[in-house]
Amino acid sequence: xxxxxxxxxxxxxxxxxxxxxxxxxxxxxxxxxxxxxxxxxxxxxxxxxxxxxxxxxxxxxxxxxxxxxxxxxxxxxxxxxxxxxxxxxxxxxxxxxxxxxxxxxxxxxxxxxxxxxxxxxxxxxxxxxxxxxxxxxxxxxxxxxxxxxxxxxxxxxxxxxxxxxxxxxxxxxxxxxxxxxxxxxxxxxxxxxxxxxxxxxxxxxxxxxxxxxxxxxxxxxxxxxxxxxxxxxxxxxxxxxxxxxxxxxxxxxxxxxxxxxxxxxxxxxxxxxxxxxxxxxxxxxxxxxxxxxxxxxxxxxxxxxxxxxxxxxxxxxxxxxxxxxxxxxxxxxxxxxxxxxxxxxxxxxxxxxxxxxxxxxxxxxxxxxxxxxxxxxxxxxxxxxxxxxxxxxxxxxxxxxxxxxxxxxxxxxxxxxxxxxxxxxxxxxxxxxxxxxxxxxxxxxxxxxxxxxxxxxxxxxxxxxxxxxxxxxxxxxxxxxxxxxxxxxxxxxxxxxxxxxxxxxxxxxxxxxxxxxxxxxxxxxxxxxxxxxxxxxxx
Numbered sequence: 373x374x375x376x377x378x379x380x381x382x383x384x385x386x387x388x389x390x391x392x393x394x395x396x397x398x399x400x401x402x403x404x405x406x407x408x409x410x411x412x413x414x415x416x417x418x419x420x421x422x423x424x425x426x427x428x429x430x431x432x433x434x435x436x437x438x439x440x441x442x443x444x445x446x447x448x449x450x451x452x453x454x455x456x457x458x459x460x461x462x463x464x465x466x467x468x469x470x471x472x473x474x475x476x477x478x479x480x481x482x483x484x485x486x487x488x489x490x491x492x493x494x495x496x497x498x499x500x501x502x503x504x505x506x507x508x509x510x511x512x513x514x515x516x517x518x519x520x521x522x523x524x525x526x527x528x529x530x531x532x533x534x535x536x537x538x539x540x541x542x543x544x545x546x547x548x549x550x551x552x553x554x555x556x557x558x559x560x561x562x563x564x565x566x567x568x569x570x571x572x573x574x575x576x577x578x579x580x581x582x583x584x585x586x587x588x589x590x591x592x593x594x595x596x597x598x599x600x601x602x603x604x605x606x607x608x609x610x611x612x613x614x615x616x617x618x619x620x621x622x623x624x625x626x627x628x629x630x631x632x633x634x635x636x637x638x639x640x641x642x643x644x645x646x647x648x649x650x651x652x653x654x655x656x657x658x659x660x661x662x663x664x665x666x667x668x669x670x671x672x673x674x675x676x677x678x679x680x681x682x683x684x685x686x687x688x689x690x691x692x693x694x695x696x697x698x699x700x701x702x703x704x705x706x707x708x709x710x711x712x713x714x715x716x717x718x719x720x721x722x723x724x725x726x727x728x729x730x731x732x733x734x735x736x737x738x739x740x741x742x743x744x745x746x747x748x749x750x751x752x753x754x755x756x757x758x759x760x761x762x763x764x765x766x767x768x769x770x771x772x773x774x775x776x777x778x779x780x781x782x783x784x785x786x787x788x789x790x791x792x793x794x795x796x797x798x799x800x801x802x803x804x805x806x807x808x809x810x811x812x813x814x815x816x817x818x819x820x821x822x823x824x825x826x827x828x829x830x831x832x833x834x835x836x837x838x839x840x841x842x843x844x845x846x847x848x849x850x851x852x853x854x855x856x857x858x859x860x861x862x863x864x865x866x867x868x869x870x871x872x873x874x875x876x877x878x879x880x881x882x883x884x885x886x887x888x889x890x891x892x893x894x895x896x897x898x899x900x901x902x903x904x905x906x907x908x909x910x911x
Contacts, residue, residue: 451598451620549589553596554844554851556581557616560629564604565697565730568757569782569829570652573629574599575821576830580627580837583816590844593851598622606636613637617644624649624856626840627833631655632698634664646853647860649843650836652829653798654700654778659884665860667835667876668798669887671700671778675707676911677796677890678751678776679717685794687749687774688717691724691742693735693762694753704753704778716911723747730758739766742773749774756783763789782827785895796890796909800871801902802831803893809869810906828893831871838868839876873908 560573577597585594598620602609609630614637616622625641628634628651635655641648641663651658653666669677682690692708695701707713708722723745726738739762742750750766750773752759759781766773767789775793777783783790803826805814813834817824824830843859844851865875873889889910894903 451596546588547586549585549592549594551589551592551594552849554590554593554847555596555598555620555622557598557600557613557620557622557625558627558629559600559602559609559612559616559625559633561604561632562601562629564602564632566604566629566631566755569755569827570629570631572825572827572829573627573833574601575824576833577627579816579820579824579830580833582820584837584841590841590851591847593844593847597626602630602633604632606633609633610636610640613640617646622646623851623853624840627651627836629829629833631700634658635699638663644853645857647857649840649856649860650832653832654698654703656699656703659886662881662883663857664884665839665878666798666884667839667872668832668874669796669890671703672707672710672712673886673888673911674779674796674798674890675704675753676710676713676716677909678704678778679708679713679720680911681776681794681796681892682749682751682774683717683720685749685774688719689721689723689746689748690776691726691738691745691747691750691773692722692753693726693728693738693750695730695755695758696727697730700778701753704751708751712911728754728758728762730755732758733761735762735765736769738762739769739771742766743769743771747773749776751776752781753778754781756781759783759793760787760789763787763793779828779890782829783895785900786898788898790895791897792895794892794894794903797828797831797893798890799828799831799835799873800906801891801893801900802826802828803900804902804906806906807870809871813871835868835871838871839863842866842868870906873910 558574558577560570560577561567562571562573577599581595581597584590589595598616600612600616602612613625616625617640624646625648628648631652631654634648634651635657638657638661642661646663648664650665650667653668654671656671658664658666659670679690682688690708692705694705705725705727713720724742724747726741728735728738739750743766750762752762752775754762754777759775759777760783763775764787775783775790777793777795779795779797781795783793783795800810800813802813804810813831816834817826817830839860840856842863843856845862846859847855860878861880864877866872866877867875872887873891874887876885876887878884889908891906892902892904892909893900895901
């Protein structure tokens with residue numbers, strides 16, 4: 373009877389209503405209710421257990437997410453865990469993170485290079501990825517840290533304990549970092565007006581952190597990275613920085629790509645004594661604040677370098693288009709009128725200049741003016757998207773000057789209208805793979821994020837990681853912002869194996885020094901090239 377109730381309950385119920393006594397009917401109904409209730413309860417418990425054990429497809433584990441920001445103007449920082457054991461596959465696309473709703477501008481897409489550069493990420497807006505693939509132990513930091521000996525991974529010294537070899541710190545730890553995590557932050561304007569140029573900022577920082585964590589960390593400390601996208605909003609930038617410092621206990625920032633908003637938090641960071649290790653270097657504040665550390669020439673120096681390039685390319689009559697929205701654009705304009713420009717490029721004549729908007733859909737009027745003034749070259753201080761609209765507009769007016777631009781632009785190499793565009797860059801050409809230090813960079817990209825859009829942003833963030841790793845050689849067991857700051861002043865006369873055009877020295881009590889030397893990149897046949905190779909050029 374019980375088997376019938378379970379497997380064919382409706383049949384039993386039908387028979388009972390026709391031919392069974394009322395008492396038997398009552399018994400059957402009681403048994404049926406009891407058994408069905410037991411079966412449903414067991415199924416419910418089983419389903420509940422399955423739900424608890426298995427997250428919905430595509431969801432991040434709850435532990436990997438940070439709580440939403442309390443300030444409605446701020447995007448909540450997203451955490452990149454210090455270690456993600458077991459993740460051995462590089463992310464398919466880690467080109468961005470913590471992007472506010474509304475979408476973001478596409479990142480610049482450098483063309484493929486003869487040096488087998490990593491594949492372009494297609495210019496997608498960055499998204500966070502927390503997976504961290506393990507790199508081979510003992511990779512060089514590019515800043516003098518010795519590689520691990522072959523034949524097995526060496527032991528990792530405890531944080532704050534000098535490795536064998538003496539010298540107040542000895543060799544840097546190698547192999548995966550195992551100490552207590554160090555909380556760092558980075559904020560990018562990845563989806564703001566500058567996003568077309570610096571879109572890979574967050575993903576580049578995540579790549580650097582994974583590499584550092586797999587290669588000894590910061591003197592044995594793994595990094596836990598908190599990331600955020602300010603959307604070029606100074607209020608949001610400030611809210612993110614404040615939250616990371618006060619809630620996430622960040623002790624330093626790395627690779628800050630914030631050309632329009634870095635000034636929003638300078639006073640706060642100074643008051644807290646929190647260093648920012650590397651970033652875009654575009655705003656003049658990078659060379660006027662004791663907590664901002666930039667490793668290369670200023671935007672002013674690089675703007676003057678564009679004038680010198682115009683002279684070298686035998687196009688001394690120059691027109692200039694500069695954006696109204698950003699301080700770096702004004703810096704570029706002022707630099708071309710400076711005494712330094714007259715000294716370094718005496719034959720260059722500015723025959724026309726125009727203040728333009730990054731959102732401007734067409735530049736035909738400016739192109740016709742430049743053409744009418746006889747400009748042989750046009751220098752554009754705009755972002756990558758505006759640069760493409762500029763070249764297209766001029767070509768539509770049968771005007772093909774020599775194009776020159778700023779390092780921040782990172783113009784789209786695959787835009788045929790940008791053919792021949794030339795500009796200086798603060799650190800090594802990101803597509804070059806001529807030196808061991810450059811090869812190490814490309815090996816890291818291939819390992820951790822082969823689909824990353826690699827451009828000038830990626831290379832400057834990589835150098836920021838090399839600076840931080842060197843500065844952290846003697847971090848104690850419980851590091852503070854002051855320890856990172858102190859470590860930055862140990863960088864003396866370093867090029868990080870040729871990643872910089874000039875030897876770098878930071879001096880306590882002084883701001884980041886300007887540098888006269890730079891590298892040169894040029895778009896040729898849909899790809900970035902280095903007309904002088906990895907040889908620096910100087911004013």
